Amino acid sequence: MSRRAPLRVVGQPVPRVDAVEKVTGRARYVTDLVLPGMAHAKILRSPYAHARVRRVDTARAGARPGVIAALSGADLTWCDPYFGPAFRDRPVLAIDVARYEGEPVAAVAAVDELTAAEALDLIDVDYEPLPAVSTLEEALAPGAPLVHTGEPLAGHFADLATLRPQPGTNVCHRFQWARGEAAAALAGADLVLEDTFRFPPVQHYAMEPHAALAAWDETGALTVWAGTQNPYSVRVELAKMFGVPLGRIRIVVPHLGGGFGSKTYAKLEPLTAALARATGRPVRLAASAAEAFQTVRRCSARVSVRVGLRRDGTLVGVTCDADYDVGAYADIGPRVVQKGTYTATGPYRVPHVALDARAVYTNTTPGGAFRGFGVPQLAWALESLLDVAADRLGRDPVDLRRQNLLAHGEEFAPGDTPIDGKLEESLGHAAQAIGWTQTGAADRGRGVAAMLKASVAPSVSEAIVRLHADGSVAVLASAVEMGQGTRTVLAQIAAEVLAVPVARVTAVPPDTAITPYDQTTSSSRSTTMTGRAVQMAAEDVREQLFRVAAEHLGVPARELALADGAVVAAAGRLAYPEVLAIRFGMSGGELIGRGVVAPGRTAAPLGGSTPFWEMAAGAAEVSVDEETGAVRVERYVSVADVGRAVNPLLLEGQDEGGVVQGLGHTLLEEMVYEEGHLLNGTLLAYRVPRADDVPRALECRFVENADGSGPFGAKGAGEGSLIPVSPAVANALARLTGVRLRDLPLTPERVWRALRARGSR
């Protein structure tokens, strides 16, 4: 009965539960934490893209007053010094070889940061520079220097067990997938188009740099306060590294100053924990923003796509050959490649498909997860090429897409979840809002693009909901608050089920000693998976309330409902404190509810069925300064198919941020390497979008059909808004100027050159 009641809290733009602590400066991030006796660490990094590390002498540094420990890779004999989620190919500190410029080679812990920094100068490293590969072309050339020569150790995720490096090459993993007969289909198509597109390496720049604080206690247990999106994955890494049972490692996650994927899987935690062990003190490692450029980046890519269409616009086949540059260590790069490539055909019905993708090691900063997880690189290619196809067939790009969109309930791939949204609605709204069918100003161009993305599968989320004696509620879940608003959303879900105000609900921050298992805060999964676990846990509490009240009131449980913090029946109401007092015979005790979401493995191509499909469309209106080549996005509309917006205010904010982050790699951002040397690895040199780069009109809307598998019909969002941005902008530019660019970002220089090459019109 309560399930049919209109929603009270879910769907409302309630203010964030952490807003006041954040505007008053009280919100705590890792680097705001202080422990007694805490030491401060600094990292010495390799100046070479590739070098043999013949000897590291830390003696002088270690002898400096104020220095507590100075470590190199060779010192780490008392632990397993390798980590990594896909392959354990990454040493905590370089061992024998440094594989990219900026790789940690030694570290110092000292009484303060300055002492630690100064001690780095006293470390002598004998490097023998080796030939490096810093581009895909170099890495894939016959006889190329190898980034890794040995067989890496398998990572610790069972679902990644299929990942394999190709010995004797720089190919760290190859993913192939096919359906139908793509070659024959393309041979029989009326129009076949082929082109190659490039996506740059870009930096997340979460404003809070990576940081960790680690302390071992007298019982040999380790606690790490970490700015991580995956406390439970970090725990596994540290347990392996130190040979300690999972239960003796505790990962506590305070607020994160942004993540965007940069804080998935272990980053600084292994080194910080090793230093804490070596010094016998709590150790804090607070990296700089410049060091983030040496920690992780988006995997850059070169993508060749062939599309075949019939004269009437029907897509008949797609082939895609994608090479992703995953940098010097695998991190989660192989899975980025696999998952990104899996949806290379986008949200379209394509009967014949052949996909072949490689993750390629280079001597550059490791590539990892970044909002979109491999999909932006491929959507850039496919969505650009679809506009070319529309042009060649004399078709409207929106109509051509509409004709080929997968429908609600249709199969994407055998064994995987059927399509669970109506992307035609998103595309329609986006086109309408940008005024697609109306004549625009002559100096403006419009473009559209769409996206489809799978979430991580199989995956697990567990949650506990506690109803306290005063009727207040605690939600225990390990979804990490990194700005997206998950604490607020989880509190709303519990508040909805238990009929209390959001203010009566506390979302407890992740702490692996307290909050139960959650696989990861990424892949747009928290609202759907963790949210569903919280909903189930709250429903468990509700059933317990019903049982106690039913017995006490002598009415069947099905005649009961929850309202305003009480169990209500026709005969009367019992406020929660009364129900608990009845249950426990005193004013104490609590009701504990549990929720587990664990869909398990399936026959889907990647081993698990996506819990939802993330789908969105974008429409851009651009202008260009023909003198300078500067592109300006004047208006942008994003429409995401979200099932239900649990909190429209937060969702809108997240999608606005996604669009602007997408504008970053579309117009501005690229980590520029020259022979393995990163030329712009600071915020002074690397330009991210500012307020004045944002389109004058930026609108983020949603399609809500309550058709998601998450609570109240919700499904994941937050990545979808970013993905269509580049192709939508480039398509708009092409329609305005006739110039088609294949390499991102669309810098003034590139655009100007292309305009020049086109000639004046």
Added chain:
Amino acid sequence: MDASAAREPIHLVVNGRARDLAVEPYALLLDVLRDDLDLKGAKRSCDSQVCGACTVLVDGLAVSACTYLAVEADGRSILTVEGLAEGESLHPVQRAFVDAGAVQCGFCTPGMLLTTRALLDENPAPTREDVLHYLRGSLCRCTGYRKIVEAILAAARARGQASAPARVE
């Protein structure tokens, strides 16, 4: 630490409270605030005067505390995010940020709030263009800025309304 780096006495008024400190000549205002005075609101991000996360007001002017020497602040009055609210009631700028949904991860927020405060002190009725210009030294990677700009304009309007009757009286 070199013995030559003798500490220098400085006198600050931080959030209305007088503070006498001894700091190294090279100590940055950001570190003094965060470590010596335990005011953790101002954040360190770019460390190079680009992002604005460390912004505090020194005699009413917005400065990047990450590149501002503490000794330069001697004798001056400093406002940090911790000093914005009056007791339990939020400053109108804080209120506007909460209401507009202009806060996500919150890492840029303290700097944004103080930048806004400085802007509105200087220009109580800014246009959207004024706001965009003023925010050139304030980065946010989460929000896409739209709600921040809305919050600033709303705070200006609220302030205008609050001060208008005062002028009439």
